[in-house]
Amino acid sequence: MERLWATWRATYVANATESLRHPEATDCVFCELISRGASLETGIVYLDELTCCVLNAYPYGSGHLLVLPTRHEPRLLGLSAEESANLWATAQRAVAALEHAYGPDGINLGANLGEAAGAGIPSHLHLHALPRWQGDTNFMTSIGETRVLPESLEQTYVRVADAWE
């Protein structure tokens, strides 16, 4: 699926794309972002010792967040009980932030475990949280396999960070 960007922003996308194109430059794009901390540049809206929430650099729609453990772990069953509990707590806060920031009709929350299941970065477990609206499978998606994103990642960052509690 291709994406049409309705607004343009450079730094974060360029950096994230660069990391993905040159995996030898860093073992894991998530670990690399986490090591740089929460900021507009990294797209990390929330970070604690065990978990973080980061904007998806390749969003399926506006407000597409990823919730992940800070430790590099591919397997859901590889998480400790504490990491598991914290991951779920951060997922709840991500959902709350999306509800507050976007007032969506619904939210997709879930994980693709393994490459065969569609995980883009299978080596580092992550949950997707994506706000949805009635009828948001629009013309462009149906016809062209292309999504139009009405807001930039920068705008998403500010909205979600403001709504985070």
Ligand SMILES: [Zn+2]
């Ligand atoms: Zn990692």
